[in-house]
Amino acid sequence: MSIEMGDNRAQGNALTYLGHALAGLDQLDEARKVYQRARNLYQQSGQLHLAMEPLAGLAEVDFCSGRLRDSFDSTETIFAYLQNHRLDGTSEPFRVYLTCYRILKAHHDTRAYTVLHHALEVLCEQAQRIGNPDQISVYLTRVTHHRMLLTEAQREHVPCPDIGIDMTQFNSEKMVNGDQ
16 A cells, blocks of 8 residues: 555555565565665655665675675665664664674674664663663563663673663573563
């Protein structure tokens, strides 16, 4: 329906999620085509912040397909964008941060830690706005990409910004098992 209506954002979102589904089914060539369509759509409509999501999908698919140069190039584009912009308004900003971090880390690029630190700051800033410690816990541990970022931060000994709650309660083992 969004294609018929010409709603670029809805169409781009649909294509991005289709790319995620295809990638999850290991249909990497098809996922790559769909991510590219979504990225082109967002770019043509001037929605560069939204283009970062399918671009991260492309980076991940290329990485899994052994297209390491393409994967790194996409990640470079994301990193450059993040130097002067935020991912506000995107559906899954922490998926983008996590992909960028992982690919830079796989290339032994020290900028990976800059991305991880920045993502953690943004995540904790958003968590702090929630206010209620129980709801913050759910936000940080029950949303997959949030939990994965916290796990990576703990693994890499990246300190979490102070958000007024005890972050040590979110140890990796509890988060992976879903315990509190």
